[in-house]
Amino acid sequence: MKCKKCEYINVNHANYCYKCGNEFTKKEQASSQEKSIWHKLVKLKDWYDKLTLSKITGSKTFQALSIIITILIGGYFIYKNGYQMKLLANDNYTYAYNTKDKEYYVYPKEKETPLNIYAPNEVKEIYIKYYENDTLVNEQSINDLNNILVEVNSSNINSYYKLSYEKEENDINTIKVYVLGSVTNE
Ligand SMILES: [Zn+2]
Secondary structure, eight states: OBOTTTOOBOOTTOSBOTTTOOBOOHHHHHHHHTTSHHHHHHHHHHHHHHHSSHHHHOOHHHHHHHHHHHHHHHHHHHHHHOOSOEEEOBTTEEEEEETTTTEEEEEESSSEEEEEEEOOTTOOOEEEEEEETTEEEEEEEESOGGGEEEEOOOSOTTEEEEEESSSSOOTTTEEEEEEOSOOOOO
């Protein structure tokens, strides 16, 4: 969700702008939700409901089954496509994942660390943005997904990388990575 006031890109479903505190309107929240996969799944369920006879039968079991089937179809679709961007384990670092905020905390073993990134097969380019205190400092795109290097700039929790596989960031194509910890040698 882009803040109208300061243009900061917030996560979907945000109530307030993370940067300037500007409150999002219900309308803004709704339009950002329309882009989310869950919204699409609900749409898919609506479509499925029309297709089935659940409205005619009105059977609760039937409705419950149609929901379950929709979730299974949606789940299979996500599983098969796997378009949720992820950080994977690697010998070069240890990491922790904050599920709630979708943030990775990476503790590298060297000053410059290659990240093991999962992105969908068809992704050919990764956009890397480096922030300090929520201010964009550096931006680049990388074509070689196996060669994504990030640097330990400081142990500052206010510095982070945002990696996305499309210019437009959203919940599934973006991860936020804090590269933390002091590097002992080199
Ligand atoms: Zn703002």
